[in-house]
Amino acid sequence: MTAPASSKDRAVSVPAVRGVRWSLASKQAAFGVAIIVPTLGILAIFRFLPMVQALYLSLTEYDLVHPPKFAGLANFASLLQDPLFLKSARVSLMYVLFSVVPVIPLSLGLAALFNRPLWLRNVLRSAVFMPVVMPAVVMAVVWTFMYQQDGVVNTILSWFGVDPVPWLRSSATSLWAVILIGIWRATPYYMVIFLAGLQAIPADYYDAAQMDGAGTWATFWHITLPLLRPTLLLVIVMNVIVAMKVFAVPLIMTGGGPADSTRVLPLFIYQTAFEFFDMGRAAAMSVFLFVAVMLFSFVQVRLFTRQDDNR
Amino acid sequence: MKRWSMKHVASSLAAAAILTLNAGGTVSAAEPPANFPKQPVTIEIWWHEYGPFTAYVKELIEAYKKVRPNVTINPVVTSSGDINQKLTVALATGTGPDIMDQDASFYELYYAKGVLEPLNLDVFGAKSYDEVAARYTPGGLAAATFGGKIYALPYQGNSMSLFISNKAFAEAGLNPVKDAPKTWNDMIALGPKLKKVQGTRTVQKAFDFPYHSPRWEIQMFQPLVEQFGGRLLSADGKRAYINSPEAVKALTLWRDVTKVTGDPKTTMNTPSNPNQDFIDGRTAMWVTGPWATSQIQQSQVKDAFTVVSYPQVDPAKPHTIVYGWMWGVNKAKPEAQKIVAWDFIRFMLAKPDDWLAKVAFVQPVKGVNETAVAKNFPFFDVHMKDVATATWYIRSEYTNEIGQAVGRAIERTVYDGMEPKASLDQAQAEVDKVLKKAAP
Numbered sequence A: 001m002t003a004p005a006s007s008k009d010r011a012v013s014v015p016a017v018r019g020v021r022w023s024l025a026s027k028q029a030a031f032g033v034a035i036i037v038p039t040l041g042i043l044a045i046f047r048f049l050p051m052v053q054a055l056y057l058s059l060t061e062y063d064l065v066h067p068p069k070f071a072g073l074a075n076f077a078s079l080l081q082d083p084l085f086l087k088s089a090r091v092s093l094m095y096v097l098f099s100v101v102p103v104i105p106l107s108l109g110l111a112a113l114f115n116r117p118l119w120l121r122n123v124l125r126s127a128v129f130m131p132v133v134m135p136a137v138v139m140a141v142v143w144t145f146m147y148q149q150d151g152v153v154n155t156i157l158s159w160f161g162v163d164p165v166p167w168l169r170s171s172a173t174s175l176w177a178v179i180l181i182g183i184w185r186a187t188p189y190y191m192v193i194f195l196a197g198l199q200a201i202p203a204d205y206y207d208a209a210q211m212d213g214a215g216t217w218a219t220f221w222h223i224t225l226p227l228l229r230p231t232l233l234l235v236i237v238m239n240v241i242v243a244m245k246v247f248a249v250p251l252i253m254t255g256g257g258p259a260d261s262t263r264v265l266p267l268f269i270y271q272t273a274f275e276f277f278d279m280g281r282a283a284a285m286s287v288f289l290f291v292a293v294m295l296f297s298f299v300q301v302r303l304f305t306r307q308d309d310n311r
Numbered sequence B: 001m002k003r004w005s006m007k008h009v010a011s012s013l014a015a016a017a018i019l020t021l022n023a024g025g026t027v028s029a030a031e032p033p034a035n036f037p038k039q040p041v042t043i044e045i046w047w048h049e050y051g052p053f054t055a056y057v058k059e060l061i062e063a064y065k066k067v068r069p070n071v072t073i074n075p076v077v078t079s080s081g082d083i084n085q086k087l088t089v090a091l092a093t094g095t096g097p098d099i100m101d102q103d104a105s106f107y108e109l110y111y112a113k114g115v116l117e118p119l120n121l122d123v124f125g126a127k128s129y130d131e132v133a134a135r136y137t138p139g140g141l142a143a144a145t146f147g148g149k150i151y152a153l154p155y156q157g158n159s160m161s162l163f164i165s166n167k168a169f170a171e172a173g174l175n176p177v178k179d180a181p182k183t184w185n186d187m188i189a190l191g192p193k194l195k196k197v198q199g200t201r202t203v204q205k206a207f208d209f210p211y212h213s214p215r216w217e218i219q220m221f222q223p224l225v226e227q228f229g230g231r232l233l234s235a236d237g238k239r240a241y242i243n244s245p246e247a248v249k250a251l252t253l254w255r256d257v258t259k260v261t262g263d264p265k266t267t268m269n270t271p272s273n274p275n276q277d278f279i280d281g282r283t284a285m286w287v288t289g290p291w292a293t294s295q296i297q298q299s300q301v302k303d304a305f306t307v308v309s310y311p312q313v314d315p316a317k318p319h320t321i322v323y324g325w326m327w328g329v330n331k332a333k334p335e336a337q338k339i340v341a342w343d344f345i346r347f348m349l350a351k352p353d354d355w356l357a358k359v360a361f362v363q364p365v366k367g368v369n370e371t372a373v374a375k376n377f378p379f380f381d382v383h384m385k386d387v388a389t390a391t392w393y394i395r396s397e398y399t400n401e402i403g404q405a406v407g408r409a410i411e412r413t414v415y416d417g418m419e420p421k422a423s424l425d426q427a428q429a430e431v432d433k434v435l436k437k438a439a440p
Helices: A007-018 A024-057 A076-077 A083-100 A103-114 A121-133 A137-145 A152-159 A174-201 A203-211 A216-227 A229-244 A248-253 A265-274 A279-310 B006-012 B015-023 B049-066 B085-092 B104-112 B129-133 B166-171 B184-194 B212-226 B245-261 B294-296 B335-349 B352-359 B372-377 B382-389 B399-416 B420-438
Strands: B041-046 B070-077 B099-103 B152-159 B162-167 B196-198 B201-207 B283-288 B305-308 B320-329 B391-394
Touching: A007 A174, A024 A279, A076 A279, A076 B283, A083 A103, A083 A174, A083 A265, A083 A279, A103 A121, A103 A174, A103 A229, A121 A174, A137 A174, A174 A229, A174 A248, A174 B391, A203 A216, A203 B129, A216 A229, A248 A265, A248 B152, A248 B294, A265 A279, B006 B399, B041 B085, B041 B335, B049 B070, B049 B294, B049 B335, B049 B352, B070 B335, B085 B099, B099 B104, B099 B335, B104 B152, B104 B320, B104 B399, B152 B335, B152 B382, B162 B382, B166 B283, B166 B305, B184 B201, B184 B245, B184 B283, B201 B245, B201 B352, B212 B245, B212 B320, B212 B391, B245 B399, B245 B420, B283 B352, B283 B420, B320 B335, B320 B382, B382 B391
Parallel strands: B041 B070, B041 B099, B201 B283, B320 B391
Antiparallel strands: B099 B320, B152 B320, B162 B283, B162 B305, B196 B201
């Protein structure tokens, strides 16, 4: 057995270590690691560990009070036979589809508009961006009042002879009302991203197209859109992820009703966990949502990169 | 009708003295029980936010400090909508309060989870749980008793009665006492007289059922089912009868009454303010509890309202509902804190007439209706009459799930036009699935 080194031995070894000469590349690599490690540590503790914990919980029966009991894949199996879960997944899918699709042309159109010289352009940009700054809770409360029988929305509709619409009090309209808010809120945010993308396209391309006699539509189709592809990908992926996680607005405005018509998956997960205290099942739903988001993002990235490779 | 005033509070002090020991037991505030800790003790109490309630509990904390100077009480106030989640998560993680405030229907769940400390008989100066129960009205502790032991004490047990807007009735040429509906058929008959529609806009509903939370929906649905002779759950809570013929009749009645009297698409009621439509004059009649009295009096309605008994299917066989909130003690806390917690609960509940005067909460204790406070409380006799024919809100470990399933069934029928039987069949399947989890 090796005898422990004396304090004298250790004191001698220090200069030897200090004597090691580090190349510039090694120093830069070490510096890079030193910067990344704390961030990775924080991510690991506050992001990845809870994700692993959720994955574990999804395989258990856990009511918050008694210790988790291993249940294998039972939670996942029961989800697929649960009409409430399937309805909630369908509501989420509807929300994602109809809140994401209109946002792309709307935000791109606004970005194109605000990319041109306009009177009071910066003021208008700020005004359009306001919904993004507003907290979701405040927004939900304000819109709840706006959607009432005598609220602003129905008052405006009445000017055109339209009868009051029970926006939040009818299964037929409640999801559309919530979707409209999603579009209203997301459009200016993605407009800013598109604006940054548009401003990154060199003006030379447009000058050359103009000299070649290309019209507005041809310029947009053959120059703007192809060069905006990375931005478009970012916007679609981000928008879908945000839409799949929508929670506060339906919670506050409808609580998921009437008759579950606005109970999106995150809201159902919340209710299952903190109202029904079925943490295992809620975790299984979270895993399902996570996999769905990952799959969608993966497919999107693949589709866009494949098209790039084919060019 | 007389407005509630400080004069009435003062005039009731004598009667309050009689009641002081009713719920609290025979140990006075000045004499701590023999096992009461001598060292400094700190406890935490959580309750749900409601203005007058919060003010009164804070007043009680200050008063308790004077009689138990070695005790520090840390208050935490949270919204009624959040308290269930916060409390359950806190209890699960060992950070719950010493004293919890919770809707009575949740105590079944907490009892099942083993987080409740049974009532400390020494603190209450009682030899048995029966002795404590005898201080309450018959069935007053039904939602707090499990396996023969008392695990919580109610600070309010609300009846549900029909509040009528005198103004709306007068405008329709009706008398709020003489013409008040005694049955649901009377209610349907009154609908066209009181419901006001301008074009396609309903500007005044005659009556509406609640739709702002599943809790309130089941609160109205349960007595309807019972009025038809049915029940929603078996006595042991293991079987549900959501789609029984009586329940189908109840939902059919709900739909028919709504068609003639209401317009659920125009409600402004919310969980934090369930009486909004009534106090704004959007509905002529509304079912709520005595606690709403002060809120209504402070609104534009002022004293221009009348309270009559809950409408019935058959007035000869009246059936109403009672629900409440209770104090309980966290089993996981050290012994000294649990003794202090029960002592403070005893102290808090010692003056039922103060609760009535200051918060308009009716404690289900014997003798409360004999006090001057009660005698001056608007329509107290009506509330007591309705309590006498009431059963407690359903007790189950799965109250939330059952409430939501029934709420959905009601909304499917009212909002989407689904037939009551089909809608309740769906709810029955949902509840059966939940109850299966409880099966051994």
